[in-house]
Amino acid sequence: MSPAGKAEAEPGSAGSRSAGGPFTLAIDIGGTGLKASVLDHRGEMVAPRRHVPTPQPCPPPVLLASVADMVRTLPAFHRISAGFPGAVRGGRVLTAPNLGTEAWAGFPLEAELAKRFDRPARVLNDAEVQGLGVISGAGMEMILTLGTGAGIGIFFNGKVSPHIELSQHPVHKKLTYDMFLGKEAFEAVGVKRWNKRVRVAIEILARVVLFDRLYIGGGNAVHIKGDLPANVSIVANEAGITGGIALWRDPA
Known part of the structure; x- marks a missing residue:
């Protein structure tokens, strides 16, 4: 795996579906903490959850750098899911009440995560992601x-x-x-x-x-x-x- 946490197999390839894949990097972005792990195809964590404090202040470049640092110690993955504390529409942030809406409004978080890790990404409001899990x-x-x-x-x-x-x-x-x-x-x-x-x-x-x-x-x-x-x-x-x-x- 590369330092940025990129997987060796391309999404959708035969390798990506072997031994429990495809694997999903799941990121939970909070106002005070960032959490992440890698999930197998059943949605079960294959590595201990990483947890670091959310930087303050936390504009987009700072958040992306913090996520990259956190991901370096996680296993390889083929795609990305992220929960964001605000309104998200079409992968783009509309509001970020606890991170600073002025810095985040209009930011294409889904596209930037995909670009950063060279993997497809999907982003939803963080409460909605947690709800989908229960x-x-x-x-x-x-x-x-x-x-x-x-x-x-x-x-x-x-x-x-x-x-x-x-x-x-x-x-x-x-x-x-x-x-x-x-x-x-x-x-x-x-x-x-x-x-x-x-x-x-x-x-x-x-x-x-x-x-x-x-x-x-x-x-x-x-x-x-x-x-x-x-x-x-x-x-x-x-x-x-x-x-x-x-x-x-x-x-x-």
Whole structure:
């Protein structure tokens, strides 16, 4: 494997499908942490997850350099999946609330990842990638990720809905979901009050989205205390990586 983590076999070649391939580099881009691993064709990690802090500030060139450094120690791969903390359309970033929208707006992240590693790439909102790793595929399902901000993804019968930046919608007075539930809110109000806010958000989303199931992920999900509604469950953060395999289930 080259220093940039490029695979020896071309995507789609016989070699790429041997011994568990094709292999997918899955990247989970967060406001405070970057995570990555390589997945086999079943979506299982074939190497321990790498995790490094997200540089601050983090404009596109800095992020791409950090990802390249992280990938150097991972096995060879044939394609790339990435979850990005903002709105992504057609592989191009529209918003990046926790990385700096001014620096990221319009950036062709999918094309730049493909160029950097000489492999085909697909990019989706990070909450939606995590959701694809945990949903059952039946009915109206939703994911809420609680980390640096609050990520939201909606799915119907296993298909991701067009992305809506619900995290930027006011949930209480002038506070958006990001402000109401994100890392700064957690640190400012404490665990008890933050848990009350989580319940408020669940009740509002249940009325607005009418979900059959809600999954809660993200680094701060571990701080949720007490019982949740029967159709709400906490899921592992590894899904932010393993969900990347779903980006390659359908033709582009």
